[in-house]
Amino acid sequence: MKIIFSQKCLEYWQSNHPESPDRVKRTFELLKEKNFEFLEPEPCSEKDLLLVHEKSYVETIKNGEFYDSDTPNLPGIFDYARLSVGSAIKAMKIALEGEKAFSLMRPPGHHAGRNGKALYAPSLGFCYFNNVAIATRMALNSVKKVAIIDIDCHHGNGTQDIFLGDKRVLYISLHLDDFYPGTGKKSEKNCINFPLPIGVDEKTYFENFILTLIEVKKFNPDLIAVSAGFDGHKNDPLTMGGLGLDENSFRKIGEVIAGLKKTSFAVLEGGYGKEFPESVHQFLIGYSKE
Numbered sequence: 001m002k003i004i005f006s007q008k009c010l011e012y013w014q015s016n017h018p019e020s021p022d023r024v025k026r027t028f029e030l031l032k033e034k035n036f037e038f039l040e041p042e043p044c045s046e047k048d049l050l051l052v053h054e055k056s057y058v059e060t061i062k063n064g065e066f067y068d069s070d071t072p073n074l075p076g077i078f079d080y081a082r083l084s085v086g087s088a089i090k091a092m093k094i095a096l097e098g099e100k101a102f103s104l105m106r107p108p109g110h111h112a113g114r115n116g117k118a119l120y121a122p123s124l125g126f127c128y129f130n131n132v133a134i135a136t137r138m139a140l141n142s143v144k145k146v147a148i149i150d151i152d153c154h155h156g157n158g159t160q161d162i163f164l165g166d167k168r169v170l171y172i173s174l175h176l177d178d179f180y181p182g183t184g185k186k187s188e189k190n191c192i193n194f195p196l197p198i199g200v201d202e203k204t205y206f207e208n209f210i211l212t213l214i215e216v217k218k219f220n221p222d223l224i225a226v227s228a229g230f231d232g233h234k235n236d237p238l239t240m241g242g243l244g245l246d247e248n249s250f251r252k253i254g255e256v257i258a259g260l261k262k263t264s265f266a267v268l269e270g271g272y273g274k275e276f277p278e279s280v281h282q283f284l285i286g287y288s289k290e
Protein backbone atom coordinates (compact mmCIF):
# COMPACT_ATOMS: atom_id res chain seq x y z
CA MET A 1 0.00 0.00 0.00
CA LYS A 2 1.38 3.37 -1.07
CA ILE A 3 0.06 6.76 0.04
CA ILE A 4 0.40 9.59 -2.48
CA PHE A 5 0.78 12.93 -0.71
CA SER A 6 2.46 16.32 -1.09
CA GLN A 7 2.81 19.01 1.60
CA LYS A 8 1.92 21.49 -1.14
CA CYS A 9 -1.75 20.60 -0.75
CA LEU A 10 -1.62 22.22 2.71
CA GLU A 11 -0.58 25.63 1.30
CA TYR A 12 -3.98 27.06 0.36
CA TRP A 13 -7.04 27.73 2.48
CA GLN A 14 -9.93 30.03 3.19
CA SER A 15 -10.75 31.00 6.77
CA ASN A 16 -13.43 28.89 8.41
CA HIS A 17 -13.81 26.63 5.40
CA PRO A 18 -14.47 23.01 6.46
CA GLU A 19 -12.29 21.64 3.63
CA SER A 20 -9.19 22.79 5.51
CA PRO A 21 -5.50 21.90 5.22
CA ASP A 22 -5.67 20.80 8.85
CA ARG A 23 -7.90 17.80 8.10
CA VAL A 24 -5.38 16.36 5.65
CA LYS A 25 -2.36 17.38 7.72
CA ARG A 26 -3.66 15.49 10.78
CA THR A 27 -4.30 12.45 8.62
CA PHE A 28 -0.82 12.62 7.09
CA GLU A 29 0.72 12.81 10.56
CA LEU A 30 -1.28 9.83 11.81
CA LEU A 31 -0.41 7.67 8.79
CA LYS A 32 3.24 8.67 9.07
CA GLU A 33 3.24 7.62 12.72
CA LYS A 34 1.74 4.28 11.60
CA ASN A 35 4.64 3.81 9.17
CA PHE A 36 2.74 4.02 5.91
CA GLU A 37 4.93 4.57 2.85
CA PHE A 38 4.54 7.90 1.01
CA LEU A 39 5.20 8.98 -2.57
CA GLU A 40 5.12 12.50 -4.04
CA PRO A 41 2.69 13.25 -6.86
CA GLU A 42 3.38 15.30 -10.00
CA PRO A 43 0.80 17.79 -11.32
CA CYS A 44 -1.27 16.55 -14.24
CA SER A 45 -1.13 18.36 -17.59
CA GLU A 46 -3.88 20.55 -19.07
CA LYS A 47 -4.37 17.81 -21.66
CA ASP A 48 -5.15 15.36 -18.85
CA LEU A 49 -7.87 17.71 -17.56
CA LEU A 50 -9.46 17.68 -21.01
CA LEU A 51 -9.98 13.92 -20.75
CA VAL A 52 -13.17 14.69 -18.82
CA HIS A 53 -13.65 18.48 -18.70
CA GLU A 54 -14.66 21.04 -21.34
CA LYS A 55 -11.85 23.32 -22.47
CA SER A 56 -13.87 26.43 -21.62
CA TYR A 57 -14.30 25.20 -18.03
CA VAL A 58 -10.59 24.43 -17.62
CA GLU A 59 -9.79 27.96 -18.89
CA THR A 60 -12.22 29.46 -16.38
CA ILE A 61 -10.37 27.86 -13.47
CA LYS A 62 -6.95 28.55 -14.99
CA ASN A 63 -7.71 32.23 -15.43
CA GLY A 64 -9.42 32.56 -12.06
CA GLU A 65 -12.59 33.79 -13.77
CA PHE A 66 -15.12 32.20 -11.47
CA TYR A 67 -17.03 32.78 -8.29
CA ASP A 68 -18.53 29.86 -6.39
CA SER A 69 -20.19 30.14 -3.01
CA ASP A 70 -18.32 27.25 -1.38
CA THR A 71 -15.46 26.55 -3.78
CA PRO A 72 -13.22 29.58 -3.33
CA ASN A 73 -11.32 31.25 -6.15
CA LEU A 74 -7.90 31.28 -4.46
CA PRO A 75 -4.46 32.24 -5.83
CA GLY A 76 -2.71 29.21 -7.33
CA ILE A 77 -5.79 26.99 -7.11
CA PHE A 78 -5.35 25.80 -10.71
CA ASP A 79 -1.95 24.33 -9.85
CA TYR A 80 -3.08 22.89 -6.52
CA ALA A 81 -6.02 21.22 -8.25
CA ARG A 82 -3.74 19.82 -10.98
CA LEU A 83 -1.51 18.32 -8.29
CA SER A 84 -4.50 16.60 -6.70
CA VAL A 85 -5.46 15.16 -10.11
CA GLY A 86 -1.85 14.06 -10.67
CA SER A 87 -1.94 12.25 -7.34
CA ALA A 88 -5.05 10.28 -8.34
CA ILE A 89 -3.37 9.39 -11.65
CA LYS A 90 -0.29 8.20 -9.79
CA ALA A 91 -2.42 6.04 -7.47
CA MET A 92 -4.14 4.52 -10.54
CA LYS A 93 -0.79 3.74 -12.19
CA ILE A 94 0.54 2.06 -9.04
CA ALA A 95 -2.65 -0.03 -8.92
CA LEU A 96 -2.16 -1.14 -12.52
CA GLU A 97 1.35 -2.22 -11.53
CA GLY A 98 -0.22 -4.50 -8.94
CA GLU A 99 -0.11 -2.58 -5.65
CA LYS A 100 -2.92 -0.72 -3.87
CA ALA A 101 -2.56 3.06 -3.52
CA PHE A 102 -4.41 5.90 -1.83
CA SER A 103 -4.28 9.55 -2.88
CA LEU A 104 -4.31 11.67 0.30
CA MET A 105 -4.72 15.04 -1.38
CA ARG A 106 -7.00 18.06 -1.62
CA PRO A 107 -8.99 19.57 -3.23
CA PRO A 108 -11.52 16.73 -3.62
CA GLY A 109 -13.16 16.11 -7.00
CA HIS A 110 -16.39 14.12 -7.29
CA HIS A 111 -18.74 17.12 -7.59
CA ALA A 112 -16.86 18.51 -10.61
CA GLY A 113 -18.69 17.62 -13.84
CA ARG A 114 -17.70 17.99 -17.50
CA ASN A 115 -18.44 21.67 -17.43
CA GLY A 116 -17.79 22.24 -13.74
CA LYS A 117 -20.99 22.57 -11.83
CA ALA A 118 -23.05 19.49 -12.68
CA LEU A 119 -26.69 19.89 -13.72
CA TYR A 120 -28.99 21.19 -10.92
CA ALA A 121 -26.09 21.45 -8.45
CA PRO A 122 -26.07 24.61 -6.35
CA SER A 123 -22.26 24.85 -6.42
CA LEU A 124 -19.02 23.04 -7.18
CA GLY A 125 -19.00 21.58 -3.65
CA PHE A 126 -15.30 22.25 -2.83
CA CYS A 127 -14.24 20.50 -6.09
CA TYR A 128 -12.44 22.00 -9.13
CA PHE A 129 -11.40 19.02 -11.29
CA ASN A 130 -12.66 15.46 -11.00
CA ASN A 131 -9.60 13.57 -9.74
CA VAL A 132 -11.09 10.08 -9.78
CA ALA A 133 -12.78 10.58 -13.15
CA ILE A 134 -9.60 11.74 -14.88
CA ALA A 135 -7.62 8.80 -13.44
CA THR A 136 -10.41 6.44 -14.53
CA ARG A 137 -10.57 7.81 -18.08
CA MET A 138 -6.81 7.47 -18.35
CA ALA A 139 -6.91 3.90 -17.01
CA LEU A 140 -9.32 3.01 -19.81
CA ASN A 141 -6.36 3.30 -22.20
CA SER A 142 -4.96 0.17 -20.53
CA VAL A 143 -8.01 -1.74 -19.25
CA LYS A 144 -11.47 -2.49 -20.61
CA LYS A 145 -13.76 -1.74 -17.66
CA VAL A 146 -13.56 0.33 -14.48
CA ALA A 147 -16.01 0.40 -11.56
CA ILE A 148 -16.06 3.50 -9.37
CA ILE A 149 -17.37 2.94 -5.85
CA ASP A 150 -18.21 6.29 -4.24
CA ILE A 151 -18.53 6.01 -0.46
CA ASP A 152 -18.63 9.76 0.25
CA CYS A 153 -21.93 10.63 1.90
CA HIS A 154 -22.73 13.17 -0.83
CA HIS A 155 -23.75 12.00 -4.29
CA GLY A 156 -20.85 12.26 -6.77
CA ASN A 157 -22.92 14.22 -9.27
CA GLY A 158 -19.81 15.33 -11.19
CA THR A 159 -18.61 11.76 -11.71
CA GLN A 160 -22.09 10.68 -12.80
CA ASP A 161 -22.26 13.64 -15.20
CA ILE A 162 -18.97 12.58 -16.79
CA PHE A 163 -19.66 8.86 -17.16
CA LEU A 164 -23.45 8.59 -17.62
CA GLY A 165 -24.02 6.21 -20.54
CA ASP A 166 -20.39 5.08 -20.79
CA LYS A 167 -20.60 1.30 -20.98
CA ARG A 168 -16.99 0.84 -19.91
CA VAL A 169 -17.63 2.45 -16.52
CA LEU A 170 -19.91 1.44 -13.67
CA TYR A 171 -20.53 4.24 -11.16
CA ILE A 172 -21.98 3.26 -7.79
CA SER A 173 -22.79 5.69 -5.03
CA LEU A 174 -24.22 5.32 -1.53
CA HIS A 175 -25.22 8.74 -0.22
CA LEU A 176 -27.69 10.72 1.82
CA ASP A 177 -30.99 11.40 0.10
CA ASP A 178 -32.43 14.94 0.14
CA PHE A 179 -29.05 16.37 0.89
CA TYR A 180 -26.38 18.31 -1.01
CA PRO A 181 -26.18 18.25 -4.07
CA GLY A 182 -29.73 16.88 -4.36
CA THR A 183 -29.01 14.40 -7.18
CA GLY A 184 -28.67 10.60 -7.21
CA LYS A 185 -32.27 9.87 -6.23
CA LYS A 186 -32.48 7.00 -8.69
CA SER A 187 -30.24 4.83 -10.83
CA GLU A 188 -29.73 5.81 -14.45
CA LYS A 189 -28.06 3.61 -17.08
CA ASN A 190 -24.56 2.73 -15.78
CA CYS A 191 -24.90 4.90 -12.66
CA ILE A 192 -26.35 2.94 -9.75
CA ASN A 193 -27.46 5.12 -6.88
CA PHE A 194 -28.35 4.11 -3.35
CA PRO A 195 -29.91 7.16 -1.69
CA LEU A 196 -30.17 6.53 2.06
CA PRO A 197 -32.37 8.43 4.51
CA ILE A 198 -30.94 10.91 7.01
CA GLY A 199 -30.53 9.04 10.29
CA VAL A 200 -29.63 5.74 8.60
CA ASP A 201 -27.71 3.29 10.82
CA GLU A 202 -24.67 1.15 10.11
CA LYS A 203 -26.71 -2.05 9.74
CA THR A 204 -28.90 -0.58 7.00
CA TYR A 205 -25.85 0.96 5.38
CA PHE A 206 -24.13 -2.39 5.06
CA GLU A 207 -27.28 -4.11 3.80
CA ASN A 208 -27.19 -1.63 0.94
CA PHE A 209 -23.42 -1.74 0.56
CA ILE A 210 -23.57 -5.51 -0.03
CA LEU A 211 -26.08 -4.87 -2.83
CA THR A 212 -23.63 -2.51 -4.50
CA LEU A 213 -21.03 -5.26 -4.51
CA ILE A 214 -23.38 -7.59 -6.35
CA GLU A 215 -23.52 -4.94 -9.09
CA VAL A 216 -19.73 -4.68 -9.14
CA LYS A 217 -19.33 -8.45 -9.40
CA LYS A 218 -21.86 -8.60 -12.26
CA PHE A 219 -19.95 -5.85 -14.10
CA ASN A 220 -16.67 -7.70 -13.53
CA PRO A 221 -14.33 -4.68 -13.86
CA ASP A 222 -10.61 -4.87 -14.52
CA LEU A 223 -10.05 -2.02 -12.06
CA ILE A 224 -11.91 -0.54 -9.09
CA ALA A 225 -11.56 3.15 -8.22
CA VAL A 226 -12.81 4.21 -4.80
CA SER A 227 -14.05 7.77 -4.27
CA ALA A 228 -13.13 7.66 -0.60
CA GLY A 229 -15.12 10.19 1.38
CA PHE A 230 -15.38 9.92 5.15
CA ASP A 231 -18.17 12.42 5.84
CA GLY A 232 -20.54 9.48 6.37
CA HIS A 233 -19.12 9.35 9.92
CA LYS A 234 -21.94 9.88 12.42
CA ASN A 235 -20.10 12.80 14.04
CA ASP A 236 -19.13 14.59 10.85
CA PRO A 237 -19.93 18.28 11.37
CA LEU A 238 -21.28 18.77 7.84
CA THR A 239 -23.68 15.89 7.49
CA MET A 240 -26.16 15.67 10.41
CA GLY A 241 -25.33 12.12 11.48
CA GLY A 242 -23.87 11.18 8.11
CA LEU A 243 -24.53 7.57 7.12
CA GLY A 244 -24.41 6.40 10.76
CA LEU A 245 -20.84 5.14 10.41
CA ASP A 246 -17.86 5.18 12.77
CA GLU A 247 -14.14 4.50 12.35
CA ASN A 248 -14.66 0.72 12.46
CA SER A 249 -17.31 0.91 9.76
CA PHE A 250 -14.69 2.38 7.43
CA ARG A 251 -12.36 -0.53 8.18
CA LYS A 252 -15.18 -2.93 7.26
CA ILE A 253 -15.87 -1.01 4.04
CA GLY A 254 -12.18 -1.28 3.16
CA GLU A 255 -12.17 -5.00 3.94
CA VAL A 256 -15.22 -5.68 1.81
CA ILE A 257 -13.70 -3.84 -1.17
CA ALA A 258 -10.41 -5.69 -0.67
CA GLY A 259 -12.42 -8.94 -0.56
CA LEU A 260 -13.43 -8.38 -4.20
CA LYS A 261 -9.80 -9.28 -5.04
CA LYS A 262 -9.56 -6.72 -7.81
CA THR A 263 -6.87 -4.27 -8.86
CA SER A 264 -7.83 -1.09 -7.04
CA PHE A 265 -6.90 2.46 -6.00
CA ALA A 266 -8.62 5.02 -3.78
CA VAL A 267 -8.83 8.81 -3.89
CA LEU A 268 -9.74 11.09 -0.99
CA GLU A 269 -13.00 13.05 -1.22
CA GLY A 270 -14.71 14.55 1.87
CA GLY A 271 -14.51 14.03 5.64
CA TYR A 272 -14.41 16.91 8.10
CA GLY A 273 -14.76 15.75 11.70
CA LYS A 274 -12.28 15.07 14.46
CA GLU A 275 -12.52 11.32 13.73
CA PHE A 276 -11.58 11.85 10.10
CA PRO A 277 -7.86 10.86 10.37
CA GLU A 278 -8.64 7.65 12.26
CA SER A 279 -11.44 6.84 9.80
CA VAL A 280 -8.94 7.05 6.92
CA HIS A 281 -6.48 4.96 8.91
CA GLN A 282 -9.05 2.24 9.62
CA PHE A 283 -10.23 2.23 6.01
CA LEU A 284 -6.65 1.69 4.85
CA ILE A 285 -6.15 -1.18 7.30
CA GLY A 286 -9.17 -2.95 5.83
CA TYR A 287 -8.48 -1.93 2.24
CA SER A 288 -4.87 -3.14 2.27
CA LYS A 289 -5.78 -6.67 3.34
CA GLU A 290 -4.74 -9.28 0.80
Ligand SMILES: [Zn+2]
Nearest residue numbers: 152154231270
Ligand atom coordinates in the same frame (compact mmCIF):
# COMPACT_ATOMS: atom_id res chain seq x y z
ZN1 LIG B 1 -18.90 14.63 0.81
